[in-house]
Amino acid sequence: MKDHALRAPLRAINWNRLEDEKDLEVWNRLTVNFWLPEKVPLSNDVQSWATLRPAERELTIRVFTGLTLLDTVQNTIGAPSMMPDALTPHEEAVLSNISFMEAVHARSYSSIFSTLCLTKEVDEAFRWAEENPHLQAKARTIVEKYAAGADPLKRKIASVFLESFLFYSGFYLPMYWSSRAKLTNTADLIRLIIRDEAVHGYYIGYKYQRGLEKLGAEKQQELKDFAFSLIFDLYEIESRYTAELYDGIGLTEDVKAFLHYNANKALQNLGYEALFPPAACEVNPAILAALSPDSENHDFFSGSGSSYVIGKAVATEDEDWNF
Amino acid sequence: MAGGGDLVYFSSASGNTARFAARLGLRALRVPISPKDTMPAPARPYVLICPTFADGEGRGAVPKQVIHFLNDPDRRAGLRGVIATGNRNFGATYALAGRVISDKCNVPVLYRFELAGTDLDISRVLAGLNKFWGTECLTMA
Numbered sequence: 091m092k093d094h095a096l097r098a099p100l101r102a103i104n105w106n107r108l109e110d111e112k113d114l115e116v117w118n119r120l121t122v123n124f125w126l127p128e129k130v131p132l133s134n135d136v137q138s139w140a141t142l143r144p145a146e147r148e149l150t151i152r153v154f155t156g157l158t159l160l161d162t163v164q165n166t167i168g169a170p171s172m173m174p175d176a177l178t179p180h181e182e183a184v185l186s187n188i189s190f191m192e193a194v195h196a197r198s199y200s201s202i203f204s205t206l207c208l209t210k211e212v213d214e215a216f217r218w219a220e221e222n223p224h225l226q227a228k229a230r231t232i233v234e235k236y237a238a239g240a241d242p243l244k245r246k247i248a249s250v251f252l253e254s255f256l257f258y259s260g261f262y263l264p265m266y267w268s269s270r271a272k273l274t275n276t277a278d279l280i281r282l283i284i285r286d287e288a289v290h291g292y293y294i295g296y297k298y299q300r301g302l303e304k305l306g307a308e309k310q311q312e313l314k315d316f317a318f319s320l321i322f323d324l325y326e327i328e329s330r331y332t333a334e335l336y337d338g339i340g341l342t343e344d345v346k347a348f349l350h351y352n353a354n355k356a357l358q359n360l361g362y363e364a365l366f367p368p369a370a371c372e373v374n375p376a377i378l379a380a381l382s383p384d385s386e387n388h389d390f391f392s393g394s395g396s397s398y399v400i401g402k403a404v405a406t407e408d409e410d411w412n413f
Numbered sequence: 414m415a416g417g418g419d420l421v422y423f424s425s426a427s428g429n430t431a432r433f434a435a436r437l438g439l440r441a442l443r444v445p446i447s448p449k450d451t452m453p454a455p456a457r458p459y460v461l462i463c464p465t466f467a468d469g470e471g472r473g474a475v476p477k478q479v480i481h482f483l484n485d486p487d488r489r490a491g492l493r494g495v496i497a498t499g500n501r502n503f504g505a506t507y508a509l510a511g512r513v514i515s516d517k518c519n520v521p522v523l524y525r526f527e528l529a530g531t532d533l534d535i536s537r538v539l540a541g542l543n544k545f546w547g548t549e550c551l552t553m554a
Binding site for chain 2: 110111112115118119122123125281282284285287288292295296299300354355358359361364367368371378381382383384385389390391392410411412413
């Protein structure tokens with residue numbers, strides 16, 4: 091086996107011979123969306139930062155430090171651990187992009203800190219992150235699933251849960267501040283991260299489904315049971331993490347609705363049905379509006395039904411439409 | 414929506430929109446992923462369910478396959494409304510395909526939902542389509 095591997099030719103990647111069109115589609119999307127934190131004028135938030143109370147500042151720094159930890163895990167452990175499992179060479183290339191963008195995300199939080207915060211406050215938060223049992227438990231639970239010798243599809247499940255679920259107890263806060271016209275430039279940066287994570291969760295979930303369809307019914311059921319059991323365990327940890335962070339400003343229940351909503355979306359990325367019922371997923375409309383600002387809000391079925399608004403002219407690919 | 418109209422949808426290999434269409438339990442025609450496969454030819458007016466694939470600037474929102482489908486004047490003539498899917502995490506471009514098709518074809522965006530939709534989305538779309546085709550019949554009469 092090893093001998094064979096040594097004698098097999100090393101193969102160059104050929105993007106003109108695709109085995110899976112999705113690889114190129116996602117590669118193009120990720121590369122077009124590439125960004126760096128320097129693009130966002132974070133210093134415009136300095137005055138807004140000064141209006142936050144000390145406890146609100148501490149909370150914000152802690153939340154961002156927790157997010158940095160998850161990005162670090164995904165950059166250095168998660169994405170690289172999935173590369174040997176890739177079904178196509180193009181998938182490996184996409185994973186290398188995902189890995190690098192996670193490093194950009196982790197780096198961005200440090201840009202926010204150096205722009206807005208005192209070194210002492212930030213150092214304290216990094217100590218807190220190492221000592222907080224809930225944050226450590228969630229990161230450790232995921233890292234265990236990435237370990238050498240782990241089932242490649244279980245790795246993908248863990249990765250989708252990290253990208254599409256575990257970040258959201260943190261992403262809630264900048265969306266909340268933004269809905270109150272605070273730290274709006276920081277929120278712009280976080281939206282860029284959220285956009286990337288959505289592509290990552292979608293793509294890895296898609297690859298999971300491609301792997302799953304090759305297996306027999308029994309193995310498929312085992313993986314589904316694994317996924318639901320894992321999200322349940324992670325939800326337990328997230329609930330405690332959320333309460334510890336947000337009880338002080340009375341937002342825990344609001345954050346939890348957001349967690350339920352995102353857990354369901356993470357499961358959808360894997361091709362599974364929702365876990366939490368609609369009543370548990372009624373996310374604060376201000377948070378939803380902060381997530382997708384300027385996106386047309388009127389539609390025929392959920393409005394009064396009396397009217398609809400045709401949006402402003404948007405970028406269409408006119409060369410493709412021939413009418 | 415008996416006697417009303419058809420549903421046409423596109424779903425990429427990720428299958429989110431296909432799963433939603435299957436759960437609706439209505440007759441639905443699929444625009445194929447591969448250009449080698451035959452396009453559906455809806456015999457009655459129809460509502461289109463279309464996912465969004467926009468980049469950060471909003472480019473490429475409507476899948477090529479759907480554009481090809483709508484480029485045909487006979488097929489386009491039957492379009493009455495669009496239901497757009499997407500992910501709020503894409504911010505301002507959430508479900509943008511609906512707005513692009515609405516502007517291009519002058520039909521209303523009927524509804525928007527995320528990924529494969531929730532039970533609430535299913536019941537809203539079923540009720541909405543019922544009402545919509547009712548309204549359409551009155552308008553046509």
